[in-house]
Amino acid sequence: MHRRSRKKPDPTVRRFRAWMQQYHHAEMIHRAEALPLRRDMVTLLTFVRDNKIVGTQSTGNMPLKAVREVTARFVNPPQLDHTIGDHTYKLRTEANVWPLYFLHNLAEIGGMLAIAPARRWRFTPRGSEFLGTSPLLQVSYLLTIWWYQVNWLVAYPFEGMGDELPPAFNVTTLAHLRSLPTGTPISFQEFADGLIEETGLTWTAPDLSDAAMLLRGSIRQMVIRILADFGAAEREYREEPLGKGTISRLVAFEISPLGEALLDAVSLMETR
Numbered sequence: 604m605h606r607r608s609r610k611k612p613d614p615t616v617r618r619f620r621a622w623m624q625q626y627h628h629a630e631m632i633h634r635a636e637a638l639p640l641r642r643d644m645v646t647l648l649t650f651v652r653d654n655k656i657v658g659t660q661s662t663g664n665m666p667l668k669a670v671r672e673v674t675a676r677f678v679n680p681p682q683l684d685h686t687i688g689d690h691t692y693k694l695r696t697e698a699n700v701w702p703l704y705f706l707h708n709l710a711e712i713g714g715m716l717a718i719a720p721a722r723r724w725r726f727t728p729r730g731s732e733f734l735g736t737s738p739l740l741q742v743s744y745l746l747t748i749w750w751y752q753v754n755w756l757v758a759y760p761f762e763g764m765g766d767e768l769p770p771a772f773n774v775t776t777l778a779h780l781r782s783l784p785t786g787t788p789i790s791f792q793e794f795a796d797g798l799i800e801e802t803g804l805t806w807t808a809p810d811l812s813d814a815a816m817l818l819r820g821s822i823r824q825m826v827i828r829i830l831a832d833f834g835a836a837e838r839e840y841r842e843e844p845l846g847k848g849t850i851s852r853l854v855a856f857e858i859s860p861l862g863e864a865l866l867d868a869v870s871l872m873e874t875r
Contacts, residue, residue: 631864639678641741715733743868747868763817777866787857788839790854790855806818836856836859
């Protein structure tokens with residue numbers, strides 16, 4: 604009689620179980636639960652589930668009436684109209700409201716919403732599954748979507764960046780971030796310059812006079828700002844003179860305890 608060989612557990616499953624044992628505890632769950640980005644995603648999904656939202660004819664984006672209604676329910680409602688002097692510039696498209704457009708991209712690419720031009724936005728079974736998941740797993744899932752499925756240039760859509768980032772830019776960025784000590788201030792410029800050099804990130808527009816500054820700006824927007832939105836990084840700014848006024852310049856950041864957990868979760872999916 605031959606013994607049946609036991610199927611070996613998937614290494615990723617084993618690592619995920621270890622991750623759960625290490626991080627899935629009350630304090631970390633509370634940090635994730637309180638995160639505005641997670642709460643706003645829940646708001647967006649439930650809004651679409653409970654209302655008839657028909658995408659615009661050209662892009663499928665949310666119509667302006669719905670944009671105003673759903674963002675008013677966000678933890679920190681964004682400013683939609685801007686007044687300069689005597690003129691008020693009214694909101695023209697959902698794509699100009701980054702907090703909503705960012706969530707829209709994560710939800711659509713992550714399969715929680717089905718969106719098409721001139722069609723009703725559809726709340727999917729995966730969206731329902733998301734709403735029933737632990738807050739820490741919700742946030743981990745959202746950051747994993749960003750890391751591996753979204754074109755990061757959506758956060759820095761300048762012509763000089765070209766159409767795509769260098770190969771493995773996201774993986775190299777993850778390795779750099781995971782090598783940093785948690786809770787320790789890191790020079791932003793040193794981090795950005797090191798990442799730019801290692802990945803071969805370049806500015807492709809003809810005018811190269813401000814290339815270094817603009818490339819650092821891409822790291823600030825595509826990496827550090829996103830991490831901050833996820834509660835994964837805390838930022839330190841310094842006021843510096845600019846003309847007759849001042850400007851806030853990012854000088855340092857540090858990886859938070861939640862950030863350590865989220866980056867470890869993202870790394871588990873690197874080979875998937």
